[in-house]
Amino acid sequence: MSVQRWVLLRHVSAAFPSSPSSRSCRTHVLGSIRSAAVNMAEEAKKRAAYCAVDSNVQNNQVVGVGSGSTIVYAVDRLAERVREEKLNIVCVPTSFQARQLILQHGLTLSDLERHPELDVAIDGADEVDAELALIKGGGGCLTQEKIVAGCSKYFVVIADYRKDSEALGQQWKKGVPIEVIPMAYVPVSRMIAKRFGGEVNLRMAVSKAGPVVTDNSNFILDWKFERAQNWREVNTAIKMIPGVVETGLFVNMAQQAYFGMEDGSVKVRKAPISE
Incomplete structure (x- = not known):
């Protein structure tokens, strides 16, 4: 939880003493705060995804498309650029969900049999540490995600501020x-x-x-x-x-991570240079 949200919650609790009517008001306000936090996270996902697609996808590329909630925004932006810039892009999915997203957006669908080497792969993560080690698989697609990432020349991660950690396990508690x-x-x-x-x-x-x-x-x-x-x-x-x-x-696989932050910015982290 951010400092701003913590302070706001403290003020709400102090403003409504423990009575039936005040508890109802407090529940309503707390619900609004949680809703605002969800909206903030979604906006952060969108900013990270758009920035990653704009920075890493070029014409005549084969692109690996990851899975999960954040990748939805990446496919949205990829489809926009294909329409507006007339890009020639081929997409290789990591899951049934990714395949459906590609088809729904009218993008060119392929697979690793036809395109065994990808120019770039873009995917989300459950947690990213300071050295770009990842925990992935909260949605159950980890094997196909790792195969596609391993076939790409450049692997990019997109996430919101809640997935950014110094060490694995700080934010993601599900293992x-x-x-x-x-x-x-x-x-x-x-x-x-x-x-x-x-x-x-x-x-x-x-x-x-x-x-x-x-x-x-x-x-x-x-x-x-x-x-x-x-x-x-x-x-x-x-x-x-x-x-x-x-x-x-996913260890020593990602080259770059894009985090949408609470203040509206996008933080970019590159993998440390191996000696």
């Missing part, structure tokens, strides 16, 4: 998503918890009975880690466990 073969989810869960600590849970669906099933017909585990780790080593170690398809740790 690292891990895609697993269904028959292996129990032994994989036990092995991760035994080796790295923390808690591993099978992600359950919200609007249906049973677990979440990915676009690849696999399950998702969410590993809630207890402490900072050497993420490169952890990522490699988890991927070596039989039954693991992919992790939501």
